Amino acid sequence: MSPKKKTKKIPKKKQDRSENDLEAKYRRSVLDVAILQDHIAVQCESVRTVQSDRIDLRRRARDMDQKLQHERQDHRDVNSTLCQEELRKEKREREQMEQEKDATIAQLQHKLDNMETDYEKILHDTLDSLTSQLSAARQRQEDTGTTFHQNYQGLLSEFGLNALDI
Template structure:
């Protein structure tokens, strides 16, 4: 539009400056004005096309924005639902874990008590075993002493008995030698009385 005004102003100025009888100048001005109008029309048509394209893009972008906002809203709702579900699961797991921890603490306490009782029982058993071992060792030592004393006594008794037996055997042998010598002499004399020589027999 400004070129039109400019053209008109120029044409007016030219009209005022030049003589009205100049027909070529008017034709040329008219031709130029017509050309300017065509150019302006083309320019306006181009701008209308650009505006339509911009409007179509704007509409498309608004549609996409609306779709994206809807998707975003759905995703937010999904996220909230997932977050709520995860929170619920977490609380449930936390409660279950607390119950398990409490149960395990009770179990650990019970096992510690059992362990303390077992250790005390084991200590008592060890002390009892040591006492029994000491008593057994003392009894064995006492019995070993008695056995040694009995061996000594029996050995002494055996030696005394053997000495007595040897003494009796020696006495008995002497008696038998005497008796046998007396019997030999008696039989020798009897054989001599019968006229027999004992050496020949």
């Protein structure tokens, strides 16, 4: 058998007060529960907002990353285009310089050919002049020699000598 519980008898006044306290505690507890539920609801809403913001920020970060990648690619494309234009410009300038150099070489070669022709002409003219001067000198020499020969023959014949015998 179990021991008997002692039941205290609470006077009625105390009992009413106790019920009032209990009722006040219950109301306070209900208010505390309502406040906690509101607090939980606010926290849940805050969590949903934060999660939504996090998802939005991730999406925006992804969009910004894609935009950055596109900008980089565009920059590379523009830079590549500029490099190709610069290369074409450099090629044109080099080709122009080569053409100018070839033209200068051709002009100098033409001048050299003309000078060679002129020098050949001068040389031929000089040689022709020298040949004709030598011819004239030889002719004078022959004429002088013939004149001397005839004078000596004449002198030898005056002395009665035959030039062929001598």
